[in-house]
Amino acid sequence: MGRRKIALIGAGNIGGQLALFAAQKQLGDVVLLDIPQKEGVAKGKALDLEQCGAILGYDATITGTSTWSDCAGADVVIITAGIPRKPGESRDDLVGKNLPIIRNVATNVKEYCPDAFVIVISNPLDAMVYELKRVTGMSRAKAVGMAGILDSARFSLFLSRAAGVSVKDTRAMVLGGHGDSMVPVPSACTINGVPATVRISEQQLEAIIERTRKGGGEIVGLMGTSAFYAPAAAAIAMAESYLLDQKRLLPCAVYLEGEYGVNGIYMGVPCIIGAGGVEQVVEIPLTEQERAALERSAEHVRSIVQIVERS
Ligand code: APR
Numbered sequence: 001m002g003r004r005k006i007a008l009i010g011a012g013n014i015g016g017q018l019a020l021f022a023a024q025k026q027l028g029d030v031v032l033l034d035i036p037q038k039e040g041v042a043k044g045k046a047l048d049l050e051q052c053g054a055i056l057g058y059d060a061t062i063t064g065t066s067t068w069s070d071c072a073g074a075d076v077v078i079i080t081a082g083i084p085r086k087p088g089e090s091r092d093d094l095v096g097k098n099l100p101i102i103r104n105v106a107t108n109v110k111e112y113c114p115d116a117f118v119i120v121i122s123n124p125l126d127a128m129v130y131e132l133k134r135v136t137g138m139s140r141a142k143a144v145g146m147a148g149i150l151d152s153a154r155f156s157l158f159l160s161r162a163a164g165v166s167v168k169d170t171r172a173m174v175l176g177g178h179g180d181s182m183v184p185v186p187s188a189c190t191i192n193g194v195p196a197t198v199r200i201s202e203q204q205l206e207a208i209i210e211r212t213r214k215g216g217g218e219i220v221g222l223m224g225t226s227a228f229y230a231p232a233a234a235a236i237a238m239a240e241s242y243l244l245d246q247k248r249l250l251p252c253a254v255y256l257e258g259e260y261g262v263n264g265i266y267m268g269v270p271c272i273i274g275a276g277g278v279e280q281v282v283e284i285p286l287t288e289q290e291r292a293a294l295e296r297s298a299e300h301v302r303s304i305v306q307i308v309e310r311s
Pocket of ligand 1: 013014035094226228
């Protein structure tokens with residue numbers, strides 16, 4: 001059996017880091033695709049990363065290109081094509097800039113990688129993955145968005161630091177849209193099954209939730225551009241669960257068909273990812289407050305999707 005093939009659309013900050021993680025985890029060969037004006041960057045990063053393999057000890061072939069046919073037959077496609085945030089911008093502010101880009105990418109995915117498991121990272125996430133599904137006509141099992149794992153990672157880290165415990169033992173969940181309306185779920189926060197409130201106060205939890213909501217913006221404010229290490233790690237966790245049929249339960253942006261009372265939009269919910277892609281959406285018990293916050297988040301996502309539909 002040959003190696004699996006992973007096509008990374010966008011060879012920028014997240015794209016480069018995705019390639020490194022995919023190669024280190026030996027998930028398969030990697031193709032880094034960017035626009036023709038950036039083909040040199042894609043090729044240069046690919047070569048640099050292959051040389052990295054001679055030191056770290058991985059055999060993956062990593063290719064840079066601007067030619068979509070090089071992505072043909074990919075098992076997984078991860079899309080970061082687009083413009084990242086600048087300080088002061090919200091993810092929603094990117095909709096006008098990134099909509100033509102996702103339409104172009106989706107058209108090519110449909111032509112060259114129709115059978116791939118496709119993970120979208122470009123923002124505003126829920127609207128971009130919605131448009132990808134609409135243009136490609138893909139099933140919800142195969143077209144998914146990365147956001148919840150990243151937001152939950154931020155939530156977990158802040159919780160573990162406040163509780164004074166290892167991040168390995170901290171479980172946290174963020175659902176809803178990937179934006180200011182995201183819904184951290186306090187009732188799902190545990191330290192290896194022990195309610196997190198055993199180690200931290202309600203007041204600390206409130207502050208952590210607020211920091212989580214603004215977690216992406218905090219980094220944009222510091223660096224002048226979006227985060228890339230943790231977003232790449234999150235998407236690789238999804239790709240790995242698909243390629244190795246791990247059946248992990250992960251919060252991802254999934255096209256909802258009535259689950260959580262929401263229909264016809266993408267939003268972050270827990271789901272199981274295995275060889276079938278998104279194999280199942282898992283409905284977890286929520287408090288009344290959490291459910292209301294999720295409804296508000298769905299309304300917000302819907303308002304951005306309406307902008308996409310009108311454009
Ligand atoms: N096809 C392929 N690549 C494209 C296209 C396209 N049509 N349009 C733009 N790109 C490329 C850019 O040339 C750039 O190299 O996408 C890359 C994006 O890389 P960065 O600017 O470094 O942005 P990054 O930090 O990787 O974030 C990308 O992910 O988290 C989101 O908000 C973020 O929407 C942004 C995206």
